[in-house]
Structure formats: structure tokens, C-alpha cells
Amino acid sequence: MSEKVTFGELVESIAEETEHSKQFTHDFFKDFVNVINGGLEEDGKVNIAGFGKFELQRVDEREGYNPQTEQKITIPAHNKVVFKPYKDLRELVNAPYAHMEPQLIEEEDTETSDTSPDHQTIDSQTEKSRIESERSSDEETEQLEQEEKSEPDITETSEEQEPNEDDFIPTAPPTSHKQDNEENEGNGKDQAEADQESPFNFGEPQDSDENTAKSSTSESSDDDDNGDIVEFNATQFDAEDDLLEEFIGSEESEEKEQQDEHSEDLSAEEELESEKNEPHESEDEPTETVSSDEDDKEDETTKSEEEVLAEEVEKLEEAAENLKQDQPDQSDQEDEVAPLPTAATSRSSDRSSSFSYVAAATIILLLIAGGAWYYSTLPANDTTLISESEEPTASADATNQQNNNNQQQSAEQGEAEDTQQATQNQSQSAAQSSATTQSTNNTTPKSQAVEIEKGQTLWSLAEERYGNPRLWPWIYGNNGSLNDPDLIYAGSSLAVPLPSGPQNTLTDTDSVGVAKGYIATYKWYKSNEESKAKNHLWAAKLYHDDLQQLADVPIDKTDLSYANKAR
Amino acid sequence: MNTSDVVAMLAKNWDMTQVEARELLDVITQTLSENIATGNSFTIPELGTFSATTRKKRRSYNPHYEQYMELPPKRVVDFNPSKGLKEDFKQADTDDE
Numbered sequence: 248m249s250e251k252v253t254f255g256e257l258v259e260s261i262a263e264e265t266e267h268s269k270q271f272t273h274d275f276f277k278d279f280v281n282v283i284n285g286g287l288e289e290d291g292k293v294n295i296a297g298f299g300k301f302e303l304q305r306v307d308e309r310e311g312y313n314p315q316t317e318q319k320i321t322i323p324a325h326n327k328v329v330f331k332p333y334k335d336l337r338e339l340v341n342a343p344y345a346h347m348e349p350q351l352i353e354e355e356d357t358e359t360s361d362t363s364p365d366h367q368t369i370d371s372q373t374e375k376s377r378i379e380s381e382r383s384s385d386e387e388t389e390q391l392e393q394e395e396k397s398e399p400d401i402t403e404t405s406e407e408q409e410p411n412e413d414d415f416i417p418t419a420p421p422t423s424h425k426q427d428n429e430e431n432e433g434n435g436k437d438q439a440e441a442d443q444e445s446p447f448n449f450g451e452p453q454d455s456d457e458n459t460a461k462s463s464t465s466e467s468s469d470d471d472d473n474g475d476i477v478e479f480n481a482t483q484f485d486a487e488d489d490l491l492e493e494f495i496g497s498e499e500s501e502e503k504e505q506q507d508e509h510s511e512d513l514s515a516e517e518e519l520e521s522e523k524n525e526p527h528e529s530e531d532e533p534t535e536t537v538s539s540d541e542d543d544k545e546d547e548t549t550k551s552e553e554e555v556l557a558e559e560v561e562k563l564e565e566a567a568e569n570l571k572q573d574q575p576d577q578s579d580q581e582d583e584v585a586p587l588p589t590a591a592t593s594r595s596s597d598r599s600s601s602f603s604y605v606a607a608a609t610i611i612l613l614l615i616a617g618g619a620w621y622y623s624t625l626p627a628n629d630t631t632l633i634s635e636s637e638e639p640t641a642s643a644d645a646t647n648q649q650n651n652n653n654q655q656q657s658a659e660q661g662e663a664e665d666t667q668q669a670t671q672n673q674s675q676s677a678a679q680s681s682a683t684t685q686s687t688n689n690t691t692p693k694s695q696a697v698e699i700e701k702g703q704t705l706w707s708l709a710e711e712r713y714g715n716p717r718l719w720p721w722i723y724g725n726n727g728s729l730n731d732p733d734l735i736y737a738g739s740s741l742a743v744p745l746p747s748g749p750q751n752t753l754t755d756t757d758s759v760g761v762a763k764g765y766i767a768t769y770k771w772y773k774s775n776e777e778s779k780a781k782n783h784l785w786a787a788k789l790y791h792d793d794l795q796q797l798a799d800v801p802i803d804k805t806d807l808s809y810a811n812k813a814r
Numbered sequence: 815m816n817t818s819d820v821v822a823m824l825a826k827n828w829d830m831t832q833v834e835a836r837e838l839l840d841v842i843t844q845t846l847s848e849n850i851a852t853g854n855s856f857t858i859p860e861l862g863t864f865s866a867t868t869r870k871k872r873r874s875y876n877p878h879y880e881q882y883m884e885l886p887p888k889r890v891v892d893f894n895p896s897k898g899l900k901e902d903f904k905q906a907d908t909d910d911e
Binding site for chain 1: 815816817818819820821823824827828831832833836837838839840841842843844845846847848849850851853854855856857858859860861862864866873874876879881882883884885886887888889890891893895899900902903904905
């Protein structure tokens with residue numbers, strides 16, 4: 248393929264083609280080069296039609312480095328000669344790759360997701376600690392405020408992540424779920440006080456969900472953060488586990504529910520108890536203050552690397568130490584809350600024994616409320632899902648639930664998904680269509696306006712454009728304003744049709760156009776009673792079989808029979 | 815300077831019609847183009863060396879779609895001006911344009 252061709256060989260091949268002597272071709276070629284040099288000297292650029300442009304380009308003064316003397320040198324401003332190939336040459340050279348088009352890369356998150364596992368662990372830890380701290384603290388209000396502050400950030404990030412088709416759905420729940428948590432925290436006492444209020448909680452999360460869903464669908468697509476999405480799911484389910492444990496705890500001690508009816512204090516206690524249990528189950532036990540600090544920091548540094556993780560571990564250790572000190576205070580404040588649920592159960596069982604019906608109702612309501620929170624993101628079919636969700640609640644299998652959740656949500660949130668996918672498809676199709684239109688524009692423009700230069704003929708124009716001068720009637724036929732095919736005027740503009748086949752080959756429609764052009768010239772010559780007219784008809788026959796169909800006037804029979812000899 | 819100027823000058827130098835000169839010129843450029851396209855490299859004395867090089871496929875960010883794209887490999891014309899030509903025009907005072 249890539250071999251060196253000498254100037255002599257070039258001259259030889261040119262001489263062969265032009266049927267000139269080698270000597271003449273050589274000298275002519277040399278003169279051509281001289282003319283180019285002269286032109287460059289004269290006005291700094293030389294355009295050669297169909298080939299390229301030689302141009303002088305100014306290079307400004309710049310700092311350079313001489314590797315031999317290892318000194319910095321100043322390269323003075325100078326000109327350099329550049330060659331810019333024209334489109335014809337560019338396409339000819341690029342022909343091997345012409346069929347390839349730029350493609351949008353779908354899974355470019357490979358780069359970004361490399362670091363996400365670290366984020367995952369950090370985030371899930373902090374998420375756990377956040378939730379636990381919410382539960383275990385007296386200063387719920389303060390934390391609520393913090394939560395509210397940090398909440399917008401979370402929504403933002405999750406919304407940024409969402410556009411990834413299916414993944415988009417799971418991302419909406421975490422935010423809403425945390426909102427639910429907030430509501431849960433906020434309503435916790437009220438709810439225990441009067442469970443009748445819980446139905447109202449069904450509505451609100453849904454509304455907020457719809458809002459987030461809408462806003463998220465309107466977000467532009469950016470699928471960098473699959474890892475982060477997963478991570479939010481994980482944290483979500485941590486939170487859900489906690490919730491579920493809470494409910495399970497309440498289920499186990501029915502009489503505790505009865506306390507709810509009796510006193511606010513007791514219900515608060517009981518909540519705190521069940522919440523207390525969770526820290527015991529999971530290893531990291533952050534205190535309110537430290538963990539809340541961590542929360543803030545974590546929000547800021549969610550994107551950070553393992554160093555942060557290390558710091559985190561230290562902090563957690565500190566937190567654990569602090570907890571030992573804090574816990575007694577806490578328990579004091581909380582009216583001697585017993586750390587274990589069994590103690591709570593025994594205490595509560597003492598308090599009441601005759602409210603079993605009320606307890607059952609409370610459990611059911613609580614379960615419904617829990618289910619509602621859990622599936623609050625689902626816009627439709629809530630009831631069926633809730634009934635389904637109660638069983639998984641008992642098993643509390645986080646992964647299964649995640650799968651369930653994903654499936655159900657992907658099924659149920661069809662609308663949101665559809666719109667999301669629609670937007671994605673639109674953008675993708677837009678990209679593709681623009682690419683294709685570009686390519687079609689590049690490769691197959693119908694015709695091109697060409698200004699006739701002095702000394703140019705249709706013949707030479709056709710040769711220049713198509714490499715086959717005999718296609719010139721095509722240009723003539725394409726320009727109805729032309730009268731005499733042998734007479735064109737320099738400076739006037741012609742619409743030169745371009746072959747639409749690959750590599751300047753003619754398609755069928757092009758051939759018809761050429762045939763029409765030949766018929767047009769035939770008619771002109773015929774009307775001027777030139778004898779060569781029939782030759783044009785004959786040529787037209789070469790490009791299209793049914794001449795009578797193309798010609799709108801009857802064709803002379805003798806000419807037609809002459810033409811029919813062709814092919 | 816454009817093609818017709820070149821053609822006019824050549825026609826004058828070689829005492830031929832512009833049509834002839836242009837046809838000859840077209841054959842020359844055609845031959846050069848074909849040679850570049852087939853991957854041959856050649857040197858034209860006092861002008862420079864032409865060859866074809868292949869740019870590798872690469873990734874690029876499309877800010878409009880906010881996505882990365884893979885750009886296909888591309889074969890381009892490479893031109894190295896000959897030393898004489900370079901030196902001739904090196905002086906910055908030859909103002910271009």
C-alpha cells in the first residue's frame with residue numbers, strides 16, 4: 248500500500264494518460280510547481296481546484312527549547328507553508344473510513360464508577376449513622392433542620408443521576424423516602440398519639456414524589472453516576488430496614504402499641520427503645536452530635552476518596568467513645584429507657600392487658616402507614632403493593648426488596664419512565680438524525696452552484712466534476728436557462744448536479760438525469776438541424792432505455808431507430 | 815491565486831490554450847490525489863512531500879448532548895514542505911494575506 252513513488256514515476260503515469268512526452272510532462276509539472284511557488288510569494292496562497300490549497304501561515308514568536316544545548320531559545324515569528332486538501336481529496340483519502348460515523352458512547356461511566364465503591368461505603372455508613380442518629384437523639388428538631396438543609400443537596404445529586412433510563416426510578420425514592428423519614432420523625436409522636444392521622448401521610452409523600460419525578464424527567468440526561476445511584480438505593484434500604492425493624496419491634500410487643508393510646512411519653516420512649524435496638528445491631532454507633540457533624544461533612548465530601556474513609560473510621564472511633572459518655576445522659580433524659588426491647592415489652596405488658604383490639608387496629612394502621620411510606624413513591628396501585636409489601640416486611644430481606652422494588656417500580660412507574668425514555672430517545676434520535684443529515688449533506692448534495700470561469704466549457708466542467716466529460720449534457724439539462732449547449736458565459740452561475748452514488752458513481756436517477764440532458768441537447772441540435780443531433784439521442788439511450796418516456800415531444804423515428812442501436 | 819490564474823499562467827508559458835492547460839493540470843492533480851489516496855507517498859521537488867496518515871479513533875465530549883462520542887479513525891493528507899520552500903517563505907516580513 249504505502250510505497251514511495253518517485254517524481255519520475257509520477258511524470259510517467261501522467262505522460263501516459265495525457266499522451267504527451269515525458270519530457271514535456273516533466274517540464275510542465277516543474278513549471279506548475281514554479282507557478283505555485285510564485286503564487287505563494289505573490290499573495291500567500293494558491294488554490295488548485297479539486298486538489299487543495301497551498302497557503303502561507305504565520306507562526307508567532309514563541310519559546311522553544313534546544314535539546315542539544317539544553318537552552319531556552321526564542322523561535323522568531325515565521326511563515327510556514329501548509330497544504331489544505333479540498334473536500335474532493337479529503338473524501339478520496341478518507342474513503343476507507345468514510346462509512347464510519349461518530350457514535351455516542353452510552354457507558355462512559357466506566358471512568359467515573361471506578362471510585363464509586365468507596366463512595367458507596369462511605370455514603371451508606373453515613374446514611375446509616377444519619378438515620379440512626381435521627382432516631383436515637385433527643386434533638387430531633389435540630390437534626391431535622393440539618394436534614395432539611397442537606398436535603399436539597401441530595402435531591403439535586405439524585406436528580407442529576409436520574410436520567411439513566413431504568414435507573415432513574417430507583418433514584419427518586421431515596422429523596423422521597425428521606426422526606427418520609429422526616430415526616431416520620433416529625434409525625435412520630437403525633438402518629439403514635441393518633442394513628443388516624445397516618446392516612447394523611449399517604450398523600451403527602453406521593454405528591455412530593457410526583458414532584459420529584461416531574462422535575463427529574465425534565466432534567467437533562469447525564470448518566471455518569473450509576474454507582475452513586477446504587478449507593479442511594481443501598482442507603483435507602485438501610486433506612487427501610489430500620490423502619491421495618493421499628494415496625495417489627497412494635498409488632499412483637501403488641502401492648503406497646505396500647506401505650507401509644509395512653510401517653511405520648513410512653514410512645515416516645517418506645518420509639519426510642521426500638522431505635523436504640525438498631526444501634527446495637529449494627530456496629531457503628533454514632534452519637535447525635537458527632538454523627539450530625541459527620542453528616543454535614545459527608546454531604547460536602549461525598550465525592551472524596553479513601554482518605555476520607557480513613558478519617559471517617561477515626562471519627563467513628565471517637566464517636567464510639569463519645570457514645571459511652573453520651574448514652575447514660577441520654578437514658579437519663581429519656582426517663583430510664585431500657586436498652587433492650589424485652590425490658591420495654593415487660594414494662595409495657597404490665598401497663599395494659601385489655602386493649603388487644605385497639606392494639607390490633609393500631610398494628611394494622613401502622614403497617615399500612617409503613618407500607619405507604621415504603622411504597623409511597625409508587626403513583627398507582629398503592630393498595631396492592633402495600634398488601635404485597637407486608638410479607639417482605641416480615642422477612643426484611645433488603646436485597647430481595649430492592650429487586651422487588653426495582654421491578655415493581657419499573658412496571659408501575661411506566662408513565663414517568665416512558666417520558667424519561669422518550670426524552671432520552673429524542674435526544675439520541677436527534678443526535679443520530681443530525682449525524683445522518685450531516686453525512687447525507689456531506690455526501691449527496693443534489694447540485695452545486697458553480698461559477699463559470701473564463702475559458703471553461705460544459706465539457707471541461709463535466710470532466711472536472713465527474714471525471715467524465717461526456718456527462719456534460721447532465722449539467723445542460725439541469726440548467727433550463729441555458730439555450731445553446733455550446734455557449735455558456737463566464738461569470739454566470741450553473742447548477743451542477745452531483746452524482747449521488749458512492750465515490751462519484753451514478754445512481755439510476757442520476758442516469759435518468761443524464762439521459763434527459765442528452766435528450767435536451769438532442770432537441771436543441773435537432774431544432775438547429777445539426778447532423779450530430781442523433782448522436783446525442785444515441786448517447787441518451789446509453790443512460791436510459793425508454794427515451795420516448797423521457798422526451799415530452801415525439802422523437803424523430805429515424806433518430807430513434809438509430810439511437811436504439813445503442814446497447 | 816486560484817486555479818484559473820494558474821491555468822492562465824501555464825497556458826501562457828507553454829503556448830497552449832487554457833483548456834489544454836487545465837486538462838493537463840487536472841490530470842496532474844488527479845494523479846497526485848489518487849496516489850495519496852492509495853497510500854503512496856511521493857516527493858515533488860521544490861514543493862514537498864505528500865503522504866496519507868491515519869488518525870486514530872478517539873473519544874471526544876459533545877457538549878450539546880453532554881455525552882462522550884467515539885470519533886472514527888480518519889485518514890488525512892499529510893504535506894511536508896520541502897526545505898527550499900520552507901526557507902523561501904520563512905521570513906515573517908512576507909506578510910500573508
